[in-house]
Amino acid sequence: MVAKNLFTVKRTLNSVKQSSKYSSIVIRENSVWTQDRVIKSPFKDVEIPNLTLYDYVWQNLDRWPERTASVCAETGRGYTYEQAFKLSNRFAANLRTKFKICDGDSVAVMLPNIPDYPLVALGILAAGGVITSINPNYTAHEVQRQLKMSEAKAIVTLPETVPVIRESLNIAKINIPIIAVKRNDNPVPEGIALFNELSEDIHTDNSVLKQVRRQTNDICFLPYSSGTTGLPKGVELSHRNIIANCEQINDPIVAMHNETTSTHQDSVMGVLPFFHIYAATVLMFHKFSIGAKLVALPKFQPETFLKTIEKHKTNILMVAPPLILLMGSHSAATEKTFEHVKSVCNGAAPLAASDVERFLQTAKHEIDFRQGYGLTETSPTVTIGPKGSKQHATTGPPVGSTELRIVDINLKNLGPNETGEILVRGPQVMRGYRDNPQANKEAFTEDGWFRTGDLAVADENGIITIADRLKELIKVKGFQVPPAELESLLREHPSVNDAAVIGVPHQSKGEAPKAFVVLKDGHKCTERQLSEFVNSKVATYKHVDDITFVDSIPKSAAGKILRRVLKDQYC
Structure with missing residues (x-):
């Protein structure tokens, strides 16, 4: 005792x-x-305000209408808070009138980190809809599954991703509208609605939004998480769930942001993917609610990432372990890169103290560094270190x-x-x-x-x-990779009788999937053939490049794969 x-x-x-x-x-x-x-x-x-997430985010709009809300790190294209509010509302009105989105309908968002992402998300909420976010790197096979599970009534994406969406709709045998966000002069596929036109139409009648009837306990966000080893599950997060989490990280002892005033605005790096709950709540919804500038990085490249930190005088960084390792070791990471950084929070996966110290030594000045813990199912923050913590x-x-x-x-x-x-x-x-x-x-x-x-x-x-x-999810650069999904795909191959997948340590990814495969009697297949078969159906971070052929897969009496036995025998 x-x-x-x-x-x-x-x-x-x-x-x-x-x-x-x-x-x-x-x-x-x-x-x-x-x-x-x-x-x-x-x-x-x-104290949790009795508001919808939409109303919560915009409740202090009058304090910073001319401040930058979001900006593209690559092009400088962006919006002020006043513009973001007006454009998202017009988009919302058109979702209801032209696409018949009703209260509680799911609208899928399959976008990279662009300054329009928050406008799209808040527009869906304003229309009374539910956001279901999709990884923009997903294949058609992965997209169609989520569209069916979420019963999405429309999807917002980029013009260049439309072919993947159309293929996914064919696979799923469904037909929903596709709305594209136009970022440049590249052509747009025929038959596609444009977010830009819907949000910029000054003749839009916003009065239709008065019909929206959403309460704080209603679902507003539907991300998909594996939760255990299985296939993705829709996580029902209410307005109250996410607002509660925003208020929890507003506590003065744990808050990592500063008040937006006439002389100060936080500059926050949007490198974590907005489709993931960590960035959706802690970066997008929360930082909009406190009037910060969100710098969106559409495509991660080490040099661009580091230059953007310096160029935009970033003072708050929300990151995952691979980014900390990069910032502590990359040749382009210097004291000048981080001169404006005041606060850093690591999430998605735990980080060793030695890795933290390596980064702080590179920065060469006092930085409030903390780690947090959370899950998709908890909106996400469960724990976080207080200001000044050295643990x-x-x-x-x-x-x-x-x-x-x-x-x-x-x-x-x-x-x-x-x-x-x-x-x-x-x-x-x-x-x-x-x-x-x-x-x-x-x-x-x-x-x-x-x-x-x-x-x-x-x-x-x-x-x-x-x-x-306890659960056997594989964390590749902070992304969840469920073994069951890869095992299911492997077993779809005509030469495969059984398969098991585990996570193994990887120098740059943290973990990587390793597959064990039992071939059918009389069949032959190479590691490369199997890798190509699986990798063509999944996002890059789920790729299986390490395959071992075995005679049998160890299982319990109940038929559960004994992954620990595989690790002990082969890793």
């Missing part, structure tokens, strides 16, 4: 406690650990109004410094997986705790360190 005094820590944040700057901020005075071994947030509970290997305590449990295999609560699965309860936790009662049953305990599938340890102060994953 853990000594009782380990559960009676009055404050978790010594550095904050010692700072007079935060003397007026309310921090929970009771124990971080309860006697039942539940970790309470040390931060004050959040670079940890992800901090739970954010406001959030409780955590660290449990063993039998869901019994563990105590400080014991490793177990993280369970979460808070206003940012999703409503559930769309049309998937079995997945919901597996994801939530009977008393409403969300099972993350991640292993972690919490110290006496409730500070979390991520240890490993």
